[in-house]
Amino acid sequence: MAMGVNTLAYYFKETARYLVRNSWLSLAAIGTITVSLLILGVSILLVTNTNKIALDLEQKLEIRVFLKQNLSLSQVEQLEKRINFVSGVARVSFVSKEKALADLRKGLGERKDILAGMKKNPLPDAFQVKMERSEQIAGAAAQISSLPGVEQVLYGQDTVEKLLLVTRWVRIAGIIIIGALILAALFLISSIIRLSVFARRQEISIMKVLGATNWFIRTPFLLEGVTLGFLGSFVAVVILYFSYWSFVQQISTFVPFIPLVADQRLLFNLFGGLVGLGLVIGIAGSFFSVRKYLKV
Amino acid sequence: MVHFYHVSKVYQNGVKALKDVTMHISKGDFLFLVGPSGAGKTTLTKLLLREELPTKGQVIFCGKNVARLKPQEIPLLRRKIGVVFQDFRLLPKKTVYENVAFALEVIGGSGQIIKKRVPEALELVGLADKQKMFPSQLSGGEQQRAGIARAIVNRPLLLITDEPTGNLDPKTSWELIYLLQEINRLGTTIIMATHAWDIVNTLKKRVVALSGGQMVRDEKRGVYGYGG
Known part of the structure; x- marks a missing residue:
C-alpha cells in the first residue's frame, strides 16, 4: 500500500x-x-x-636483560639467538656497556660530573627485548632469566x-x-x-x-x-x-x-x-x- | 453476492452457534435476520467479516471463499462490508465529522477523498449541521445516523446492521429504517439483524429466521417470527 x-x-x-x-x-x-x-x-x-x-x-615497555660480566662475543651472540627464539619476542637489540654509560651521561645532563671519578665502567652489557603483546612479557621474562649468561631481568610488570x-x-x-x-x-x-x-x-x-x-x-x-x-x-x-x-x-x-x-x-x-x-x-x-x- | 453453503460453527467452548445453514443473498437485497438471542445472528455476521472461521461449510463473498483469504486480504474484504452496531461504537473524543472521516483515514484515503465523501455521507444521513459535535452531544438516533454514515462513507457493497434500533425509541427507529431503505435503493445490499417485529411486519421484505443455530424460515416477503 x-x-x-x-x-x-x-x-x-x-x-x-x-x-x-x-x-x-x-x-x-x-x-x-x-x-x-x-x-x-x-x-x-x-x-x-x-x-x-x-x-x-606497552609500546614503551620492554624487558631489560642484563648480562654477566666477561662473556665472550660468541656467547653473547648465542644468547641473542636464544632470546630471539622465545615465543612472542618481537625485537632484540644489544646495548653495550659503553652505550649504556653514554646514555646515562646524556640522561644526567649537567650533573654528569658524578661519573667523572669512575675509572671503570660499572654497567653491564644488556639486551632490550620488545614483545609482540604485553601479556607475554611475564612469561618471556621468566624464560629469559633462566638462560645461561643472564645476570638479571627487569620489566614494568606491575603496571601492565x-x-x-x-x-x-x-x-x-x-x-x-x-x-x-x-x-x-x-x-x-x-x-x-x-x-x-x-x-x-x-x-x-x-x-x-x-x-x-x-x-x-x-x-x-x-x-x-x-x-x-x-x-x-x-x-x-x-x-x-x-x-x-x-x-x-x-x-x-x-x-x-x-x-x-x-x-x-x-x-x-x-x-x-x-x-x-x-x-x-x-x-x-x-x-x-x-x-x-x-x-x- | 453472499453464499452460505452448509455452514456450521462450533465455538471452542463447545457452543454450537450455527448448524448447517445454507442461504444466498443477491446484490440489492434487503434482508431481515430474525431469531431469539443466541440464535446465531451475530455468528453469521462474524463469519462474513472473518472474525470467526466456519467449522464446516463455506462462506462465499463476491466469489471468494472467506475462510481461504490470506491475512493481508482480510482488510480488503472488510472494506467491502459496512457494519452498524447496536451500541453505535463511535469514538467519544472525535467529532461526528472525525468519526466518519476515521473510516477513510484508516484505509489510507487521501485528504481529497475525505473532504468530498464525508460531507456527502453526513448529508445523506441528515447530520450535516451537527458534524462538529461530539457523540455525547447527540441523541441516540443521531449517534446511530453517525454510525451509519461511518459505515457507508467507504461505499461498501454490503451493509450489516446488528439490531440498529435496539437502543432507540419507536419514532427514531422508523426514521432510521427509512434511511436504511434509502441506502438500499442507492444500491447497497443490507442485512439487518433485529428483534423489531413491527418493522419487519410492516416492510414485508425478505426474512431469514434462525433458531438454535438452524435456519427455520426464508421468505421473500416475510413477517416476524421464528417458530418454524
Whole structure:
C-alpha cells in the first residue's frame, strides 16, 4: 500500500497523542534508556581509554636483560639467538656497556660530573627485548632469566598487569549493569505500549471492522517505542558529549602525559552507535507488546 | 453476492452457534435476520467479516471463499462490508465529522477523498449541521445516523446492521429504517439483524429466521417470527 501524506500525518498525530497521555511512564522509559546508555557510553569510553593508555605503556615497555660480566662475543651472540627464539619476542637489540654509560651521561645532563671519578665502567652489557603483546612479557621474562649468561631481568610488570585487570573488570561490570538496565528499558517500553494498546482497544476493534491493515494498526505503537528510544539515547549522547569533552580538557591541562581518546571519528561512531542502540531498544520493546497484546 | 453453503460453527467452548445453514443473498437485497438471542445472528455476521472461521461449510463473498483469504486480504474484504452496531461504537473524543472521516483515514484515503465523501455521507444521513459535535452531544438516533454514515462513507457493497434500533425509541427507529431503505435503493445490499417485529411486519421484505443455530424460515416477503 502506498503511504499517503494523510496516513503519515495520522501516524504522527497518534504517536504524539499517546506519548502525552502516558507522559509520566514515557518519562520513566526515556530516563531508563538515558541512564543505561549513559553507563554504556561511560564504560566504553573507560575501556577504550584504559586500553589506549595500556597500549601506550606497552609500546614503551620492554624487558631489560642484563648480562654477566666477561662473556665472550660468541656467547653473547648465542644468547641473542636464544632470546630471539622465545615465543612472542618481537625485537632484540644489544646495548653495550659503553652505550649504556653514554646514555646515562646524556640522561644526567649537567650533573654528569658524578661519573667523572669512575675509572671503570660499572654497567653491564644488556639486551632490550620488545614483545609482540604485553601479556607475554611475564612469561618471556621468566624464560629469559633462566638462560645461561643472564645476570638479571627487569620489566614494568606491575603496571601492565594492573591496567589489564582494570580493563577486564570494567568490561565485566559494564556488561552486567548494561544488560540489566537494557532489560529494564525493554520492560518499561513494552509496558507503555501495552497500556497504549489497552487505552485504544475500542479504536482498534473499530479499525479492524473498518478494514485497516494490520500494519496500519501497529505502526503508531511501533513509532511510539521508537520515539522513546530515540529521545532516551539522544539525551544520553548529549550528556556524554559535553561531560567527556570537559573531562578531556581538564586532563589535558592538568595531567597532559595521560593520552586520552579524542579521535572525533571514533567518538562520532560511539555516539551514533548509542543512538542506534536506543532505537533498537525502542523497536524491540514495542514490537514485543504489539505482538503479544495486539491481536490483529 | 453472499453464499452460505452448509455452514456450521462450533465455538471452542463447545457452543454450537450455527448448524448447517445454507442461504444466498443477491446484490440489492434487503434482508431481515430474525431469531431469539443466541440464535446465531451475530455468528453469521462474524463469519462474513472473518472474525470467526466456519467449522464446516463455506462462506462465499463476491466469489471468494472467506475462510481461504490470506491475512493481508482480510482488510480488503472488510472494506467491502459496512457494519452498524447496536451500541453505535463511535469514538467519544472525535467529532461526528472525525468519526466518519476515521473510516477513510484508516484505509489510507487521501485528504481529497475525505473532504468530498464525508460531507456527502453526513448529508445523506441528515447530520450535516451537527458534524462538529461530539457523540455525547447527540441523541441516540443521531449517534446511530453517525454510525451509519461511518459505515457507508467507504461505499461498501454490503451493509450489516446488528439490531440498529435496539437502543432507540419507536419514532427514531422508523426514521432510521427509512434511511436504511434509502441506502438500499442507492444500491447497497443490507442485512439487518433485529428483534423489531413491527418493522419487519410492516416492510414485508425478505426474512431469514434462525433458531438454535438452524435456519427455520426464508421468505421473500416475510413477517416476524421464528417458530418454524
